[in-house]
Amino acid sequence: MDGHAVTEHEQELVEYALGELDPETAARVARHLEGCERCRAELLRIEEALGWLGTAVPQVDPSPALRARVLATAAFEGRQRWRLAWARGLLAAAAVLLVFALLLAVTRADRQADELAARQANIAAVLAAADWSTAMQGERADMPAQVGRVYLDREGRTGLLVLAELPLPDEGRVYQVWLIRSDGGRDSAGVFLPDLEGRALLVIHARDPWTTYQGMGITVEPGPEGSAQPTGERIAGCTWDWEAWATHDRIARPRLDAGHG
Amino acid sequence: MGTDVSEASDAELVARVRSRDRAALEVLYDRYARSVYSLALSILHDPGAAEEVTQELFLHVWQYPQLYDAARGPFGPWLLRSARNRAIDVLRRRTRERQLSWRLEMTTHVSDQNDPDDTALQNEAVARVRQALAELDSGLRQVIELAYFGGLTQREIAERLGVPLGTVKTRVRTALQRLAAALAGDREPWTDTR
Ligand SMILES: [Zn+2]
Numbered sequence: 312m313d314g315h316a317v318t319e320h321e322q323e324l325v326e327y328a329l330g331e332l333d334p335e336t337a338a339r340v341a342r343h344l345e346g347c348e349r350c351r352a353e354l355l356r357i358e359e360a361l362g363w364l365g366t367a368v369p370q371v372d373p374s375p376a377l378r379a380r381v382l383a384t385a386a387f388e389g390r391q392r393w394r395l396a397w398a399r400g401l402l403a404a405a406a407v408l409l410v411f412a413l414l415l416a417v418t419r420a421d422r423q424a425d426e427l428a429a430r431q432a433n434i435a436a437v438l439a440a441a442d443w444s445t446a447m448q449g450e451r452a453d454m455p456a457q458v459g460r461v462y463l464d465r466e467g468r469t470g471l472l473v474l475a476e477l478p479l480p481d482e483g484r485v486y487q488v489w490l491i492r493s494d495g496g497r498d499s500a501g502v503f504l505p506d507l508e509g510r511a512l513l514v515i516h517a518r519d520p521w522t523t524y525q526g527m528g529i530t531v532e533p534g535p536e537g538s539a540q541p542t543g544e545r546i547a548g549c550t551w552d553w554e555a556w557a558t559h560d561r562i563a564r565p566r567l568d569a570g571h572g
Numbered sequence: 573m574g575t576d577v578s579e580a581s582d583a584e585l586v587a588r589v590r591s592r593d594r595a596a597l598e599v600l601y602d603r604y605a606r607s608v609y610s611l612a613l614s615i616l617h618d619p620g621a622a623e624e625v626t627q628e629l630f631l632h633v634w635q636y637p638q639l640y641d642a643a644r645g646p647f648g649p650w651l652l653r654s655a656r657n658r659a660i661d662v663l664r665r666r667t668r669e670r671q672l673s674w675r676l677e678m679t680t681h682v683s684d685q686n687d688p689d690d691t692a693l694q695n696e697a698v699a700r701v702r703q704a705l706a707e708l709d710s711g712l713r714q715v716i717e718l719a720y721f722g723g724l725t726q727r728e729i730a731e732r733l734g735v736p737l738g739t740v741k742t743r744v745r746t747a748l749q750r751l752a753a754a755l756a757g758d759r760e761p762w763t764d765t766r
Contacts, residue, residue, distance in 0.1 A: 325745050330657060331725050355645050360752040362649020363701040364720055365607070365656050368614035372606055377623050381605075384627070385597055385634045446635075495664050525661075550661070 320350050328357045334493055334522040338465075387456070437471045437514055438462055443551075447527070451546045453478060458547050463521050470521065472513040477505040477547075485534040489541055490517055491526040491550070500527075502537040526550035582647035589637040597634050604648065605630070608655045615659040615721050625658045649697075660723035697755055704754035708747055715740055716747035 441462035463470030488500040528548035588596030612622035730737040
């Protein structure tokens with residue numbers, strides 16, 4: 312009997328499927344699932360039951376206007392995607408150039424450049440460690456559907472937030488980044504202002520491991536130091552979930568080994 | 573080309589969505605919007621919020637069709653699980669305490685209606701899960717409804733019902749086992765092959 316009986320993990324799998332586990336336990340279960348076919352099969356059974364359970368409610372038609380809205384937005388986002396991909400490409404290229412330029416400056420022992428270069432080297436390190444990424448969605452009518460991407464290292468606490476096409480906030484206001492805990496709590500990850508082109512490149516230091524969080528939001532807050540908890544309008548955000556992670560693992564899994572048990 | 577998109581399987585439609593075929597999204601919407609919306613409405617009791625969840629979910633499918641992995645089961649339950657999780661997130665974002673007692677009230681009769689003819693999804697799985705839910709004794713049914721439609725944690729359920737946590741866990745697990753076994757039909761449930 313190498314390994315374990317299915318029943319040993321059954322309780323955890325049920326709680327995992329219901330989204331009830333604390334982030335550390337959920338991360339551990341997710342890693343276990345990568346290496347354990349039986350638990351994966353078990354989880355599929357539970358998940359499918361939970362899915363069909365969703366049909367056991369009174370059936371009501373949504374308004375026809377919703378259909379039109381969904382399809383119109385999809386048509387719009389089909390066009391938007393290429394423009395943003397292009398903008399992101401430019402931004403990434405610009406960041407790389409900046410790192411090179413600043414690393415050159417360091418060799419001249421310029422102290423200020425040294426600090427900036429350290430920052431850029433830091434960005435490069437965060438990017439190198441990142442094994443997961445998702446889009447930041449614009450949430451206000453005057454913003455594009457996607458305003459950037461977040462890159463993060465799932466097993467660490469740092470991430471990189473690359474933003475573009477952000478309008479400047481009103482006078483005296485700043486943008487504040489929030490990390491959204493699985494229980495709904497918000498941790499501030501700092502305040503920022505985009506440059507005049509609407510871009511920002513932010514290194515995020517999470518208070519707890521990324522597995523503690525399920526998303527990120529950006530709100531408008533009073534400057535210069537922002538708020539203890541979100542008070543202003545939310546303009547952008549993203550969420551992530553275990554299901555998405557499982558899929559992304561198949562695309563890029565440089566850091567998760569499939570260790571069993 | 574040439575095949576009628578409205579006859580395509582869910583998996584084929586998702587593949588078409590990947591190649592940016594909006595007609596495929598339209599068919600998926602027509603197939604599942606009612607179920608998704610109804611589930612969100614049962615959880616949120618707010619038509620505006622339920623429509624928002626429905627819209628976000630279908631746009632998510634449009635933007636990230638690769639997130640659905642056919643190896644992880646059929647599309648319908650996958651979509652409904654995502655709908656449930658999104659609706660529960662919205663529910664939890666609203667002030668927890670204020671909603672808790674209200675959620676308890678609302679969720680107790682969510683599945684009283686047991687008429688399979690009223691769902692857009694006509695299939696055996698729907699009938700089986702409804703049948704299995706109807707056959708659960710009230711103690712089991714209550715905990716699974718509170719957990720699934722109310723988004724309460726097992727700890728919260730234990731506190732609200734004044735039942736030990738271990739009992740709640742056993743009931744949730746047993747209820748899910750019964751539903752999964754009903755779906756599996758004659759297959760032996762929860763087998764351990766090694
Ligand atoms: Zn296992």
